[in-house]
Each structure stands twice: as structure tokens, then as C-alpha cells.
Amino acid sequence: MFVRLILILLAGIFVNNYILSQFLGICPFLGVSKRVETAAGMGIAVIFVITLACAATYLVYNLILVPLGLEYLYTIAFILVIAALVQFVEMFIKKSSPALYQALGVYLPLITTNCAVLGVAVSNMQVGYNFIESLVSGIGAAGGFTLAIVLFAGIRERIEFNDIPKAFEGFPIALIGAGLMSVSFLGFSGLIKL
């Protein structure tokens, strides 16, 4: 049991990296990766929200939707749960820890439309993980997101000082860089079989 949880965690971070092999959460990945500090801030906010979202959507699905036979409404239910959760987290942090709010505040509203959150929740449901496994897979996915976005921000900080062909400036060169990172993460594929 314990070994399985560790494997789910590592698979989420390295093998099935949500950004580089599943393409979830690309918008914030490209949008807030210009500085390492902001990337790290976004990463921490995402870890926080995804873990809570996995718990909340698991409970909503298994305690409300399944008993009522409304499984087909999961898309609507999940996105509402996530949107409400993000609002709630924002208010809670604002009241309880102004310092943390200063650091994460701007990223929180953006997370509602981060497809990684909904993606992890839906894929947990489709794979049929239990409660603990859902949580761990959420932490793994968010950890993979954070790792990728921080590494990528480091690369982009250096790209800025390079001489790039005019047409490639901005997003195109960032995408090529992400592609190269994705090649290196391919090295992890097949390492863990669940």
C-alpha cells in the first residue's frame, strides 16, 4: 500500500508529468514563467489548490453524484466545486495569513481555469483511485507542475539575453524550449508501471 502511494507520487512528478507529457496547465506554464520567483509562487499555489480540489471532488463524486445517479453531471459539478474552492481558499488566506496572501494572491484566481486542476480530478475519477490515492496523485501532479514551471522559468531567464531570430521571439522560442525539456523528460517514461 505504502509503496504504491510512493509510486503514484513519483509517477505524477516525473513519468506522467502533467505539463510535459499530458499538456495540462500549459496556459500558466507559458504565462507566468518569466521569473523563477513568480513561477515558484504559482507552483506552491497550485500544489495547495490541487490537493484540496482532489479531496473535494472525490467527496462530491462519491457522496453526492454516485448515490443520486448523476455521474454524467461530473463536469459541471467539478468545475463549480473547484471555482468555489478557489474563492474560499482566497478568502481564508486573506483573513488568516496576509503574508501568504501577498505572495499567492494574484495567482489564485488564475487557477480556476488551470486545466491541470480539473484534469487531475477527472483522471482520478476515471482511474478509480480511492481517497488517499487521489490525494497523493494530486500532490504528485502538482509537484510535477511546480518542478516543470520552475525549471522552465530558469531557462527563459537565460533565453532573454540571447540573440533570437525576430520571428521566434516570445512564445515560439518558449515553445521550442519546452519541447527540448519534454524530450529530456521522455527519459523517465516506462520507469514506473502502476
Place this chain on the structure above:
Amino acid sequence: MSNNLKVLRDGIIFDNPILIQVVGMCATLATSTSIINGVGMGLSTTAVLVGSNVVISLLRKFIPDTVRIPCFIVVIASFVTIVQLLLQAYLPSLNDALGLYIPLIVVNCIILARAEGFASKNGPVASFFDGLGNGLGFTIVLGVMGAIREFLGSGTFLSAKVLPDVFPKTLLLIMAPGAFFTLGILMALFKHVIAKRKTAE
């Protein structure tokens, strides 16, 4: 040119959601492994986009400003569920190929961006054309990316074999990194052409 046609054209070319606005990247990168997947995803998104744009535009006077985002999301999620159920019923193979990415149309930033940026300020007819234009612009880019990756990566065109076996297949292109490379190069090319046009004018 009439106003609606201009809105339609802007969505397809000058405001192309992927190449210019750079939204909806997740679906673009993930589902453009072949023409059929790319166009299937594009058309599903177009259907949701047109539907949600029209409904949101009709409701724009009734939705209070403070809770508009949750309202938009409910409308969008309803259309996504409809499209998902239709695909499951009539195109099960496409549904299996796109899998997780169908429910994820909800969080495709194109749809919320058009709802917020266009449909909540304009009438239903203009919103219909805006949705159609953006959807088609999205579909065309997905189709082109799908064609490039399918042709070079697996040597086929619309699943029919076109490259003889002597040509080595660039497997990398149908794997994850290929998506980033193809889109990066396509975007650079598009920027180059638009910039050239501008200097020519």
C-alpha cells in the same frame, strides 16, 4: 464587407485564438497527433463556443456583474456535457481518442475569453459569428498541426498510408515534444508572414 463577416474573418486569421491570442494551448498540443483527432477536437470546441456565446449573449442583461464568471462557467459546462454525451453516443472512437480532453473543453481559455470579451458585450448574432470564427480558426490550426505531425510522425494522411517504408518516421513528432516543436515553428512562421505583410503595406 458586412460586420458579421469581418468578425468571422478576424476570428479565423487576424485574431487567431492559437497563433495570435495564444489561448487554448492544452487542447492544441494534446490532441493534434492526427488530422482526425485535431479536427474532431476543433469542431467539438467550436460547437461549445458557438452555443455558449449565443446563450451568454442572450442572457447578458440578466446576469448580475458580480457573479458573471460562475454563470458563464455553468453555461459552458452544460454545453460541454451535451457535446460529450453526443460524442459518446455517435462517435465513440473519437470520444476514446480524445478522452480526458473533452471534459477539459470547459477550462479551455478560448471559450471563457470569448464569453467575457465578446458575448457579454454584443448581440446574439454577432456573438454567433464570433464563436464560429474563433472556433474555425482553432480548428484550422489544429488540423494543420495534425496533418504535419501525422504525415512526418506516422507517414499517413487521414490514416491512409502515403510515405513508403523507406522513409524513416520521425516518431518524436507524434510524441509530446513534437507538439511543442510543431506549434513553435508554426507560430514563428505565422508571425513572419504577418510581419512581412505589414511592411509591404
